[in-house]
Amino acid sequence: MSRSFTxxxxxxxxxxxxxxxxxKSTNSCPKLRPRSNSxxxxxxIILGSEKAQSHFDFLKNCYGKRVEKVDHGPCSTxxxxxSDFSAPGCITGYTGNFGSEETNELSKLPEVFIVEKxxxxxxxxxxxxxxxxxxxxxKMRKSPPHDSHKxxxPPHDSHKxxxPPHDxxxxxxxxxxxxxxAPADLNRISQANLPLNGNYVxxxxxxxxxxxxxxxxxxxxxxxxxxxxxxxxxxxxxxxxVIVGLNYVLQLHKKYPNQNTVVNNSLSLVAAVNSxxxxxxxxxxxxxxxxxxxSCTYSPANAPTAISxxxxxxxxxxxxxSNLGKCVTLFAPDGPNGKISTLEESGTxxxxxxxxxxxxxxxxxxxxxxxxxxxxxxxxxxxxxxxTGLDSTTPNRLLRIxxx
Numbered sequence: 001m002s003r004s005f006t007x008x009x010x011x012x013x014x015x016x017x018x019x020x021x022x023x024k025s026t027n028s029c030p031k032l033r034p035r036s037n038s039x040x041x042x043x044x045i046i047l048g049s050e051k052a053q054s055h056f057d058f059l060k061n062c063y064g065k066r067v068e069k070v071d072h073g074p075c076s077t078x079x080x081x082x083s084d085f086s087a088p089g090c091i092t093g094y095t096g097n098f099g100s101e102e103t104n105e106l107s108k109l110p111e112v113f114i115v116e117k118x119x120x121x122x123x124x125x126x127x128x129x130x131x132x133x134x135x136x137x138x139k140m141r142k143s144p145p146h147d148s149h150k151x152x153x154p155p156h157d158s159h160k161x162x163x164p165p166h167d168x169x170x171x172x173x174x175x176x177x178x179x180x181x182a183p184a185d186l187n188r189i190s191q192a193n194l195p196l197n198g199n200y201v202x203x204x205x206x207x208x209x210x211x212x213x214x215x216x217x218x219x220x221x222x223x224x225x226x227x228x229x230x231x232x233x234x235x236x237x238x239x240x241x242v243i244v245g246l247n248y249v250l251q252l253h254k255k256y257p258n259q260n261t262v263v264n265n266s267l268s269l270v271a272a273v274n275s276x277x278x279x280x281x282x283x284x285x286x287x288x289x290x291x292x293x294x295s296c297t298y299s300p301a302n303a304p305t306a307i308s309x310x311x312x313x314x315x316x317x318x319x320x321x322s323n324l325g326k327c328v329t330l331f332a333p334d335g336p337n338g339k340i341s342t343l344e345e346s347g348t349x350x351x352x353x354x355x356x357x358x359x360x361x362x363x364x365x366x367x368x369x370x371x372x373x374x375x376x377x378x379x380x381x382x383x384x385x386x387x388t389g390l391d392s393t394t395p396n397r398l399l400r401i402x403x404x
Contacts (some may be wrong), residue, residue: 219357
C-alpha cells in the first residue's frame with residue numbers, strides 16, 4: 001500500500017471521527033436539575049427555519065416534550081406539549097412550558113433567535129406589552145398575510161361624486177369623491193389645516209383591491225375588510241395566539257400571488273412584524289397608550305419596518321394618553337373623532353386604522369410599493385408642524401390622505 005494512499009485514508013478517517021464527534025456534541029442533552037411543572041413558565045421560541053426539525057427532535061429527546069401542530073386558534077396549555085405554529089416561508093417557532101435552566105440552555109442553541117415569555121394580553125389594557133428586555137437581534141426569515149371571511153359593504157349613497165380639479169378626460173388624472181357631513185376624523189385627514197369644512201374628499205379608487213379598511217366610517221370605502229380573531233369574548237388572550245393569527249394571515253397572503261395586504265395590529269413581537277414586512281405586507285401599529293411614554297420601549301411600535309401611529313384630539317393637540325418619541329411615524333385622529341361604526345372608542349389603537357386605510361388609498365391610486373417606500377411616502381404626504389403638545393424627540397406629522 002502506498003504511503004500517499006495510507007495518508008489519504010488516515011485523513012478521511014480523522015475527518016469522519018471529527019464529524020461524528022460534532023454530531024454527537026450537537027445532539028447531546030444538557031444536564032438539567034429535576035424540577036416540577038409548577039416551576040415553569042410559558043415561553044415563545046422563534047427559530048431559523050433550516051434546523052427546525054432537528055430542534056423539535058431535540059425537544060422530544062432531551063426535554064420529553066410532545067410536538068403538536070397549531071394552524072389557528074390558541075396554543076396548548078399542557079406543560080408536556082410543544083405548540084408548533086411554524087408555517088413554510090413564515091414565522092418558525094413554538095410555545096411551551098420551560099424552567100429557567102431549560103430556557104437558558106435553549107437560548108444558547110444557534111438556531112434559536114428569540115426566547116420570550118408568552119405574555120397575557122387584555123383588551124382593557126389597550127393590548128400593549130412593555131418591552132422588558134432587548135430581544136436577541138437576529139434577522140428573521142420572510143413572512144406575509146391575507147384572509148377568508150369577507151364582510152358585505154353597507155351602501156354608501158352619501159358619497160356623491162365631485163368633479164376632479166383637472167380635466168376628467170385626461171389620462172391618468174386621479175378623480176375624487178366627496179362625502180358630505182363626514183365624521184370629523186375623516187374630514188381632518190383630508191385637509192391640511194383647521195377649521196374643518198365638513199367634507200371628506202378621497203380618491204375614487206377608494207382602496208379597491210386592498211385587503212383592509214372600512215366602509216361608511218372608514219378611510220377606504222372599497223377595500224376587502226377581514227378580521228382575524230386572536231382574543232376571546234372577554235378580550236383576553238396570549239401573545240402566542242396573536243403570532244399564530246399573524247402567521248395565518250401571512251400564509252394566505254403568500255397563497256394568492258400579487259396580493260395587496262395591509263395589517264392593522266396593536267400587539268405583537270418585532271420579529272412577527274419583520275416577517276410580514278419582509279414579504280411585502282404593510283404593517284400599521286398603534287404607538288401605545290403610555291401617557292407620554294417613549295414608544296421605542298413598546299412592541300410592536302418599535303419595529304423599524306412598521307408604521308407606528310400616535311393620537312391627536314379634535315384641536316390638533318396630542319392626546320394625553322398617546323406615546324411619544326422618535327419611533328412614532330405620524331399621528332392621526334382619535335375618539336371622539338375616531339369612530340368605529342357607531343361606537344366611539346379612545347386610544348392609539350383607534351388612530352392606527354386611519355393610517356391603514358390611507359395605505360389602501362395609496363395602493364389603489366398609485367400601485368403597491370415596498371413597506372419602506374410606503375412609510376416614506378406617508379411621511380412625505382403628511383401635514384407638518386400643526387400638532388401641539390409634542391416634545392422635541394417626536395416627529396410633528398399629521399396623517400394626510402392622497403389629495404389633488
